[in-house]
Amino acid sequence: MKVDASTCMRCGACASVCPLNLIEVSDAQVKVGDKCTDCGACAKACPVGAIEIERKI
Amino acid sequence: MNEKYDVAVVGAGPAGSIAARAAARSGAKVLLLDKRHELGVPVQCGEALGEDVLRELRVKPDSRWAVHKVNVAKIVSPSGIAVYMSEKAAGGKIGYILDRKIFDKHLATLAADAGSDIRVGTVVDGLLSDGGKVRGVRARGPNGRTEVCADVIIAADGVMSRVARWAGINTVLKLDDLESGAQFQMVGIEFESPTTMEYYLSSKLAPGGYVWIFPKGKDMANVGLGVLASRAEHRPIDYLRNFVNSRPNLQKGRVIEINAGGVPVGGPVKETVRDGLIIVGDAARHVNPLTGGGIDYAMRAGDIAGEVAAKAVAEGNTSKKRLSEYQRRWMKLFGKRLGKYLKAKNVIINFSDAELDELAEAVQGVKFERISLSALLRVLIKSHPKLLWKLRGPM
Numbered sequence: 001m002k003v004d005a006s007t008c009m010r011c012g013a014c015a016s017v018c019p020l021n022l023i024e025v026s027d028a029q030v031k032v033g034d035k036c037t038d039c040g041a042c043a044k045a046c047p048v049g050a051i052e053i054e055r056k057i
Numbered sequence: 058m059n060e061k062y063d064v065a066v067v068g069a070g071p072a073g074s075i076a077a078r079a080a081a082r083s084g085a086k087v088l089l090l091d092k093r094h095e096l097g098v099p100v101q102c103g104e105a106l107g108e109d110v111l112r113e114l115r116v117k118p119d120s121r122w123a124v125h126k127v128n129v130a131k132i133v134s135p136s137g138i139a140v141y142m143s144e145k146a147a148g149g150k151i152g153y154i155l156d157r158k159i160f161d162k163h164l165a166t167l168a169a170d171a172g173s174d175i176r177v178g179t180v181v182d183g184l185l186s187d188g189g190k191v192r193g194v195r196a197r198g199p200n201g202r203t204e205v206c207a208d209v210i211i212a213a214d215g216v217m218s219r220v221a222r223w224a225g226i227n228t229v230l231k232l233d234d235l236e237s238g239a240q241f242q243m244v245g246i247e248f249e250s251p252t253t254m255e256y257y258l259s260s261k262l263a264p265g266g267y268v269w270i271f272p273k274g275k276d277m278a279n280v281g282l283g284v285l286a287s288r289a290e291h292r293p294i295d296y297l298r299n300f301v302n303s304r305p306n307l308q309k310g311r312v313i314e315i316n317a318g319g320v321p322v323g324g325p326v327k328e329t330v331r332d333g334l335i336i337v338g339d340a341a342r343h344v345n346p347l348t349g350g351g352i353d354y355a356m357r358a359g360d361i362a363g364e365v366a367a368k369a370v371a372e373g374n375t376s377k378k379r380l381s382e383y384q385r386r387w388m389k390l391f392g393k394r395l396g397k398y399l400k401a402k403n404v405i406i407n408f409s410d411a412e413l414d415e416l417a418e419a420v421q422g423v424k425f426e427r428i429s430l431s432a433l434l435r436v437l438i439k440s441h442p443k444l445l446w447k448l449r450g451p452m
């Protein structure tokens with residue numbers, strides 16, 4: 001997953017649905033652990049559409 | 058650095074600050090940590106709160122943060138049928154629209170006044186544990202990394218609820234249990250009355266949720282909505298733009314603030330204590346699933362948690378068994394109520410727009426003398442047999 005830092009409001013909705021608890025949201029940034037499977041839950045949760053999932057083909 | 062406290066509270070929202078105040082008042086050495094550099098910012102809330110909890114927890118309303126009063130709720134069905142609930146002019150209850158930017162700082166100040174230490178700009182990024190028992194937190198802040206040992210950790214880290222998950226309690230939200238919300242603070246708008254909170258239900262405006270207009274002055278309001286993450290076909294902020302653009306009374310206004318956030322609406326987590334750990338507020342999903350309101354429950358849960366944590370530390374027993382006093386007390390205070398609203402929500406979000414219109418029509422003329430969700434539900438059930446049938450059981 002990729003977060004657009006200028007759209008993101010740091011609200012943490014993404015972290016609340018991450019099945020692997022990999023997302024850390026702080027004032028400065030959104031950090032994602034390297035075990036992310038691009039499941040897409042975070043993108044669906046985001047109120048402002050700041051998250052893009054790159055499907056690995 | 059390695060530090061030692063009796064109680065460490067993660068998150069200085071309403072739940073954490075009230076918990077820190079309660080624990081410090083009961084004699085514990087308390088540290089309150091928050092990742093935010095400025096508490097209360099950014100706002101992730103519609104900011105509506107009934108006066109009861111403030112009175113009961115002795116937080117004296119102050120016009121710096123209790124910025125506006127409301128006493129009417131207007132609920133509008135998809136086709137535009139309005140149902141009104143009004144508090145009596147004399148002796149009725151006051152609803153406040155808060156300024157959370159000031160309110161959250163005020164609650165933290167109360168914690169500080171009671172003796173709690175506070176550290177802002179400090180992200181908790183892991184737990185210290187010892188054979189299954191939580192014994193502290195890892196954090197990083199302006200002064201680098203630190204480890205804080207504490208006999209009890211209170212997880213008040215809001216909707217993200219990562220602390221509980223590090224301790225092995227599954228608080229992950231399904232997309233069905235998350236309202237994804239967006240809000241504009243608007244100025245230069247018109248609405249029916251500055252003392253009326255407006256709610257709009259419709260699968261087109263906000264699938265699985267609703268739109269709200271909470272006045273903050275004569276031409277200023279929080280205009281926001283929540284949509285169920287599993288049902289949204291667009292970004293919540295786009296639903297909000299559509300709503301605003303479709304209303305002449307809002308269209309001409311200006312947006313001075315954009316807010317966003319997630320609301321857990323799947324009901325409270327089952328297990329809110331572990332050895333050395335208590336979970337409170339949004340982190341424990343202490344939110345009314347039907348309205349998405351959580352400030353009231355967060356504060357009440359925090360107050361119980363802080364007191365129980367301090368007592369447990371003083372007695373030298375912070376086991377899960379000892380801390381379960383907290384779980385018993387919040388369950389008794391509001392657990393059953395949240396269960397009832399969860400059930401109602403699960404029925405109501407599956408009504409079609411036509412069914413919502415029918416319901417509104419059936420209760421349109423009823424004179425409500427209070428703003429009361431349970432009174433509204435009772436009348437709905439009485440006047441609409443289908444709802445009664447769907448809700449049959451322990452209401």
Ligand SMILES: Cc1cc2nc3c(=O)[nH]c(=O)nc-3n(C[C@H](O)[C@H](O)[C@H](O)COP(=O)(O)OP(=O)(O)OC[C@H]3O[C@@H](n4cnc5c(N)ncnc54)[C@H](O)[C@@H]3O)c2cc1C
Pocket residue numbers: 067068069070071072073090091092093097101102103104105106179180181182213214215216217219238239240281317318319320337338339340344349350351352353355
């Ligand atoms: C759009 C929207 C509208 C809402 N409208 C209303 C309303 O009108 N009325 C109402 O009653 N409720 C409303 N709510 C719900 C309400 O905002 C919450 O229920 C309430 O804020 C919960 O309080 P809390 O203290 O549990 O969590 P929060 O207020 O979320 O506080 C959690 C704190 O923990 C901090 N934190 C999180 N993780 C960490 C970490 N790892 N390290 C350090 N600090 C951390 C955060 O920075 C934050 O300050 C709304 C919510 C949203 C999203």
